[in-house]
Amino acid sequence: MDFPKLLTDVPKKVENKDLDNILAYTVRQEVINLAGGLPDPSVFPHEQLRDIAERVLKENFDKALQYSPATGVPEFKKEIVSYLSRGLGITGITEDQILVSSGSQEALFALAMTTVSPGDYVFTENPTYYVAVSVFRAFDSVLSGAPIVKGQLNVDLLEGKVKETPPERRKLVYVMPNAQNPTGASMSEETKKHLLEVAERYDLTIVEDDPYSLINYEGKTPRPLKAMDKENRVIYMSTMSKVLAPGLRLGWMVADPYLVKAVTNVKQVIDLNTNTLSQYVAAYALKSRVIENNLENVRRVYTSKRNAMVDELSEVFKDKVEFVKPESGMFVFALFKGVNTRTALEKAIANSVLYLPGDSLYVSDPQYNSARLNFTYPSEDKIREGVRRLKKTFY
Amino acid sequence: MDFPKLLTDVPKKVENKDLDNILAYTVRQEVINLAGGLPDPSVFPHEQLRDIAERVLKENFDKALQYSPATGVPEFKKEIVSYLSRGLGITGITEDQILVSSGSQEALFALAMTTVSPGDYVFTENPTYYVAVSVFRAFDSVLSGAPIVKGQLNVDLLEGKVKETPPERRKLVYVMPNAQNPTGASMSEETKKHLLEVAERYDLTIVEDDPYSLINYEGKTPRPLKAMDKENRVIYMSTMSKVLAPGLRLGWMVADPYLVKAVTNVKQVIDLNTNTLSQYVAAYALKSRVIENNLENVRRVYTSKRNAMVDELSEVFKDKVEFVKPESGMFVFALFKGVNTRTALEKAIANSVLYLPGDSLYVSDPQYNSARLNFTYPSEDKIREGVRRLKKTFY
Numbered sequence: 001m002d003f004p005k006l007l008t009d010v011p012k013k014v015e016n017k018d019l020d021n022i023l024a025y026t027v028r029q030e031v032i033n034l035a036g037g038l039p040d041p042s043v044f045p046h047e048q049l050r051d052i053a054e055r056v057l058k059e060n061f062d063k064a065l066q067y068s069p070a071t072g073v074p075e076f077k078k079e080i081v082s083y084l085s086r087g088l089g090i091t092g093i094t095e096d097q098i099l100v101s102s103g104s105q106e107a108l109f110a111l112a113m114t115t116v117s118p119g120d121y122v123f124t125e126n127p128t129y130y131v132a133v134s135v136f137r138a139f140d141s142v143l144s145g146a147p148i149v150k151g152q153l154n155v156d157l158l159e160g161k162v163k164e165t166p167p168e169r170r171k172l173v174y175v176m177p178n179a180q181n182p183t184g185a186s187m188s189e190e191t192k193k194h195l196l197e198v199a200e201r202y203d204l205t206i207v208e209d210d211p212y213s214l215i216n217y218e219g220k221t222p223r224p225l226k227a228m229d230k231e232n233r234v235i236y237m238s239t240m241s242k243v244l245a246p247g248l249r250l251g252w253m254v255a256d257p258y259l260v261k262a263v264t265n266v267k268q269v270i271d272l273n274t275n276t277l278s279q280y281v282a283a284y285a286l287k288s289r290v291i292e293n294n295l296e297n298v299r300r301v302y303t304s305k306r307n308a309m310v311d312e313l314s315e316v317f318k319d320k321v322e323f324v325k326p327e328s329g330m331f332v333f334a335l336f337k338g339v340n341t342r343t344a345l346e347k348a349i350a351n352s353v354l355y356l357p358g359d360s361l362y363v364s365d366p367q368y369n370s371a372r373l374n375f376t377y378p379s380e381d382k383i384r385e386g387v388r389r390l391k392k393t394f395y
Numbered sequence: 396m397d398f399p400k401l402l403t404d405v406p407k408k409v410e411n412k413d414l415d416n417i418l419a420y421t422v423r424q425e426v427i428n429l430a431g432g433l434p435d436p437s438v439f440p441h442e443q444l445r446d447i448a449e450r451v452l453k454e455n456f457d458k459a460l461q462y463s464p465a466t467g468v469p470e471f472k473k474e475i476v477s478y479l480s481r482g483l484g485i486t487g488i489t490e491d492q493i494l495v496s497s498g499s500q501e502a503l504f505a506l507a508m509t510t511v512s513p514g515d516y517v518f519t520e521n522p523t524y525y526v527a528v529s530v531f532r533a534f535d536s537v538l539s540g541a542p543i544v545k546g547q548l549n550v551d552l553l554e555g556k557v558k559e560t561p562p563e564r565r566k567l568v569y570v571m572p573n574a575q576n577p578t579g580a581s582m583s584e585e586t587k588k589h590l591l592e593v594a595e596r597y598d599l600t601i602v603e604d605d606p607y608s609l610i611n612y613e614g615k616t617p618r619p620l621k622a623m624d625k626e627n628r629v630i631y632m633s634t635m636s637k638v639l640a641p642g643l644r645l646g647w648m649v650a651d652p653y654l655v656k657a658v659t660n661v662k663q664v665i666d667l668n669t670n671t672l673s674q675y676v677a678a679y680a681l682k683s684r685v686i687e688n689n690l691e692n693v694r695r696v697y698t699s700k701r702n703a704m705v706d707e708l709s710e711v712f713k714d715k716v717e718f719v720k721p722e723s724g725m726f727v728f729a730l731f732k733g734v735n736t737r738t739a740l741e742k743a744i745a746n747s748v749l750y751l752p753g754d755s756l757y758v759s760d761p762q763y764n765s766a767r768l769n770f771t772y773p774s775e776d777k778i779r780e781g782v783r784r785l786k787k788t789f790y
Contacts, residue, residue: 001600001627002598003651003653003654003657004653006509006566006654007509007510007657008508010508010660010661011657011658011661012660014660014661014663016660016663019663038461038462039461041456041457041461042457044456046452046456046460049452049456049460050448050453053445053448053449053452054445054448057441057444057445061436061444061445062436062439062441063436064642065439065640065641065642066436066640067433067641067642068642101666102497102665102666102669102670105664105665105667106665106666109664109665109666113403114401114402114406115401115402116403131663131664131667135664138508138661203396205396232396245460245672246460246461246462246671247459247460247462248460248670248672249666249668249669249671256396256398258399259398259401262398262402262406263406265405265406265409265410265411266405266406266409266533268409268411268414268526268529269504269526269529269530270497270501271496271498271501271504271644271666272500272526273644274497274644275497275643275644276641276642276644277673278670278672
């Protein structure tokens with residue numbers, strides 16, 4: 001069989017060699033993995049989830065084990081509405097504005113397929129979340145990125161990029177205002193307002209990807225763009241993956257009902273509906289405040305790990321490293337003076353430490369001295385040892 | 396906001412008004428729904444699944460609640476290999492030939508995105524599974540169908556259709572050899588061999604969608620095409636939805652490792668990975684033979700329901716109805732003499748009975764007197780009453 005002749009160019013367009021590498025080396029016990037993006041399983045509220053799973057399968061087994069509506073289980077959508085309102089100040093949302101998805105990744109994919117034609121522009125932060133880039137590339141969009149300077153998106157440069165493009169080609173602005181992946185940067189209120197103004201001026205639709213805003217380390221939860229959005233201009237995406245558990249594979253999109261209906265048509269042909277059992281488990285968890293009650297613990301564990309990483313980076317690398325100390329999220333994005341992190345990767349692997357080279361996270365003008373470092377999964381000892389192995393690798 | 400201007404033509408291409416209708420009327424208690432395709436929740440082994448969920452979240456919570464490999468949880472893939480071998484005679488499969496997906500629907504979607512370029516031909520049975528049609532249409536393939544005559548695909552006509560198309564445009568042959576949706580027909584061994592011969596002659600790749608072969612009612616499990624495939628020419632898809640529970644949202648694809656890798660690239664940008672918790676639950680269920688031990692019960696309940704439907708149809712409609720008595724699966728596909736099931740739908744709804752009009756299940760030459768009738772979800776009383784309401788509607 002001549003399998004290559006069967007393929008379109010899509011698998012190549014979306015292929016991610018770094019991701020494959022990460023997975024391949026993750027299984028090697030001696031390797032300290034700072035490249036991934038996994039939560040620490042010790043913070044999963046597994047006993048509560050066990051109780052909940054038992055209750056769901058006793059009280060609601062007929063519905064929880066069945067197919068469910070493509071837009072999501074009504075009980076779960078109702079709880080999402082309440083959760084967004086009480087935790088994040090996103091109010092006035094109705095259930096017909098919500099689409100439940102298999103992680104927010106699937107909502108992003110379905111939204112891109114619903115909106116992006118080849119040659120359409122998607123404006124992003126630069127660098128940005130690499131799997132989002134793959135999604136937009138899968139639909140042949142042109143990516144145009146504006147830099148994050150000292151932790152703030154340069155909105156003026158973004159506006160400049162927008163101006164340069166034909167109005168009918170301006171499709172989406174994809175941003176992570178809180179704990180941006182990879183930079184860990186969070187937009188100030190001023191930056192958020194500026195971005196909304198520009199979006200209004202050019203009639204742009206913003207996609208706000210917000211997995212992390214409740215996972216914060218300085219005692220305050222930042223306000224999502226969506227909470228400041230008066231025109232349904234912001235399509236908001238979030239997930240249970242960081243606040244509860246990624247294994248439940250649940251995310252959602254909040255948007256105008258017209259868009260929700262269109263994206264649901266597409267989501268339906270992708271997988272009919274999102275995992276029903278998980279949706280019931282998450283609905284029960286939200287209703288009984290398992291997530292909110294667990295957040296303090298998550299923040300405590302991750303604050304300590306973040307501190308271990310930034311302290312060790314500063315101590316070991318001194319003035320050879322540059323980064324924004326993340327106020328939330330899971331990553332430190334570091335620039336190492338005079339280092340090419342792409343070419344150094346092989347040596348790092350020989351030294352049993354893995355990071356995500358930053359160059360492939362840029363949509364243009366890659367910084368070859370950058371690396372994304374995860375601090376949530378490894379233990380504090382491993383974080384410190386991992387940073388020392390980076391030193392040995394780079395200098 | 397001008398939301399319509401944001402959209403591509405994809406949501407329209409994949410829209411399914413019948414599906415929307417079914418969902419809308421399903422919530423009306425008085426309506427007898429013969430249109431859907433739901434299993435009977437009374438056959439879900441919910442107590443065993445409760446025990447298993449508890450064990451998974453005790454013994455493996457750290458892995459079951461975490462992200463997992465895009466191709467699937469290794470423990471689950473291992474169990475699938477064994478299950479295919481002992482239950483269906485599909486032997487010699489290795490784990491790198493398996494991609495786990497969110498229902499087999501997602502595998503089909505990702506495969507189509509991986510292989511189908513606009514203008515490529517996909518050959519199908521006519522009528523065929525309507526959500527598969529939507530998937531292929533989403534990627535602008537040309538659908539070419541060969542009829543099922545007296546329960547057997549007319550392979551000669553399929554060959555004729557293949558011959559008419561440019562070789563480089565022949566992409567996939569999509570079939571359901573066992574309990575075809577919607578017709579309920581199952582291919583004889585002879586038809587299967589003939590189809591494989593034609594595929595070999597024209598170097599075609601076959602997609603075998605096989606959700607039902609273990610849900611059979613005549614005491615024997617049919618042999619999948621895949622069990623007769625010596626060249627990895629058959630891409631096999633199946634699911635936990637009918638043998639265990641759809642709410643777990645699990646399916647898989649079996650194919651050559653080269654194809655699995657390409658489709659995995661695409662699956663990864665759709666949703667990163669399939670629900671981890673469900674995969675562990677299903678792995679435990681397979682390992683402890685929960686599915687095999689439950690099959691007898693499923694078959695008993697559905698055989699009785701099928702008999703109720705075919706008996707009532709024959710009794711009520713006499714020579715005005717034509718159908719193949721399904722040996723497995725969930726549907727009877729009936730042709731009603733002189734009736735237009737599309738225009739009669741409104742009256743049926745007024746009579747509180749719902750069916751799926753058959754015309755939209757054809758890729759060409761629709762039969763307007765056809766309807767797909769589900770017998771697994773409604774009770775036997777409702778099945779009989781539903782058939783009587785159809786009589787009142789049609790004649």
